[in-house]
Amino acid sequence: MEMKAQLIALIVNNWEYVIISIFFMLVFTLVLFTYNLMKMNKMKKRYRAMMHGMEQANLEETLVAHVEELRRALVQVKSLQEDCQRLNATTSHCLQKINLVRYNAFENTGSDLSFALAMLDSHNDGVVVSSLFGRNESRVYAKPIVKGQSTYFLTEEEQQALRQAGEKK
Numbered sequence: 001m002e003m004k005a006q007l008i009a010l011i012v013n014n015w016e017y018v019i020i021s022i023f024f025m026l027v028f029t030l031v032l033f034t035y036n037l038m039k040m041n042k043m044k045k046r047y048r049a050m051m052h053g054m055e056q057a058n059l060e061e062t063l064v065a066h067v068e069e070l071r072r073a074l075v076q077v078k079s080l081q082e083d084c085q086r087l088n089a090t091t092s093h094c095l096q097k098i099n100l101v102r103y104n105a106f107e108n109t110g111s112d113l114s115f116a117l118a119m120l121d122s123h124n125d126g127v128v129v130s131s132l133f134g135r136n137e138s139r140v141y142a143k144p145i146v147k148g149q150s151t152y153f154l155t156e157e158e159q160q161a162l163r164q165a166g167e168k169k
Contacts, residue, residue: 092122099165101157105132116157118165124148126165128158 011018051059097120105114113133120126128150130141143152148166 116161118161
């Protein structure tokens with residue numbers, strides 16, 4: 001009992017400090033409450049945004065559905081990657097680099113009716129087609145190209161067409 005009386009006497013003698021302490025604890029509690037209320041409102045907004053358009057939906061069912069949709073999308077992406085690799089492999093052997101050089105092969109003909117046409121794939125394999133146009137006759141030659149080189153003699157115009165085609169990306 002004596003301890004109780006001493007405690008009461010301490011409180012009565014220092015009532016100003018007790019009230020100030022209670023006031024600061026109340027202010028601290030109010031600040032903490034306000035902070036928690038703001039965090040909760042922010043979480044509510046995020047929850048509403050996440051659940052938008054999901055009237056009475058079960059969160060677990062929604063997540064499972066999204067995981068399944070993600071798995072299907074990953075399978076599609078893998079399939080598309082494989083298709084792209086096949087297309088890249090196929091198109092690397094298609095004609096991609098083409099260049100035409102027109103010139104006048106003979107002095108007695110007008111215009112640049114002769115030409116050298118280089119057609120290459122991405123490996124610089126292909127063909128150079130040349131046409132020599134004259135007044136009395138016209139000739140066409142085709143020369144194979146492997147890795148940018150030919151085993152046949154190339155004229156200056158054919159070399160120019162080949163060089164310019166090879167420079168294309």
